[in-house]
Amino acid sequence: MIQKDGRIQTQSKNLLVHLCILFFVLIAIGPIIVIIINSFKTTDGIFSGPLKLPDSKTFSLDGYKRAFENGNFIRNYINSTIITVGSTLLTVVCSCLAAYGITEYATKLAKMIAGLFTIGIMLPVTLGTVVILKMMVRFHLLNTHISLILVYVGISVPLGVILMVTNFRTVSNDLKEAARIDGANEFKTFLIVLPLVKPGIAAVAAITMLPIWNDLWFPLILTTGPKTQTLTLGIQQFVGVHTNDWQALIASLVLGAIPLILLFTLFSKQFIKGLSDGYSK
Numbered sequence: 001m002i003q004k005d006g007r008i009q010t011q012s013k014n015l016l017v018h019l020c021i022l023f024f025v026l027i028a029i030g031p032i033i034v035i036i037i038n039s040f041k042t043t044d045g046i047f048s049g050p051l052k053l054p055d056s057k058t059f060s061l062d063g064y065k066r067a068f069e070n071g072n073f074i075r076n077y078i079n080s081t082i083i084t085v086g087s088t089l090l091t092v093v094c095s096c097l098a099a100y101g102i103t104e105y106a107t108k109l110a111k112m113i114a115g116l117f118t119i120g121i122m123l124p125v126t127l128g129t130v131v132i133l134k135m136m137v138r139f140h141l142l143n144t145h146i147s148l149i150l151v152y153v154g155i156s157v158p159l160g161v162i163l164m165v166t167n168f169r170t171v172s173n174d175l176k177e178a179a180r181i182d183g184a185n186e187f188k189t190f191l192i193v194l195p196l197v198k199p200g201i202a203a204v205a206a207i208t209m210l211p212i213w214n215d216l217w218f219p220l221i222l223t224t225g226p227k228t229q230t231l232t233l234g235i236q237q238f239v240g241v242h243t244n245d246w247q248a249l250i251a252s253l254v255l256g257a258i259p260l261i262l263l264f265t266l267f268s269k270q271f272i273k274g275l276s277d278g279y280s281k
């Protein structure tokens with residue numbers, strides 16, 4: 001009887017936990033679903049029944065049509081993709097190389113460099129906005145993709161290095177020593193070790209991509225031109241102009257949210273695994 005009562009209590013606790021999780025999932029996903037549903041409605045349908053599914057009378061794609069016609073979304077998507085992919089690749093490469101050097105060369109200089117990276121995580125980069133803007137003007141990089149890529153790499157590398165250091169430390173020294181005995185130089189040894197820290201690389205990529213794609217501050221300062229502005233900046237300007245066009249406004253929000261949802265869906269498992277493997281060992 002005691003064992004049976006214990007099982008019942010455990011099942012009740014599990015049920016309560018699952019109900020709590022389901023409740024918070026609904027709170028998180030509910031507003032997104034409502035926005036997506038209303039993006040396929042007429043203006044009257046949005047205000048008459050915001051929680052109802054679109055029917056034959058309220059269904060409309062006019063919001064998406066006006067968003068694409070007036071919002072320059074295709075070019076903005078391309079700009080955001082170039083900036084995000086370029087920044088992520090450079091961040092991953094720089095983070096892996098720096099972290100490998102810090103873990104392999106246990107010198108005072110390596111510890112000092114690791115400390116500087118840690119300080120780089122704590123310092124808010126927005127405090128240096130004026131200096132960054134002056135540098136970009138001096139080197140004629142305003143309204144270019146390179147300006148944002150350089151800034152984002154500088155912002156993302158400190159955290160990427162600290163995360164990759166924890167992952168490189170999990171690799172057995174015997175493997176690296178065996179590679180060196182077989183005649184591999186340090187770069188080849190690095191390439192041999194690299195596949196073993198794939199979860200960490202995925203975590204760095206995910207941590208880098210999501211904030212860059214969603215950033216508004218630096219695109220607003222460095223790439224205000226219509227040919228180089230990012231999707232987030234384009235949506236912000238579109239919302240400011242079309243304040244009364246609810247169909248186009250909601251459609252633009254959906255268009256801006258789709259890439260973030262896809263990125264998190266694709267990389268969430270690797271992101272969580274990379275963080276847990278890195279910080280728990």
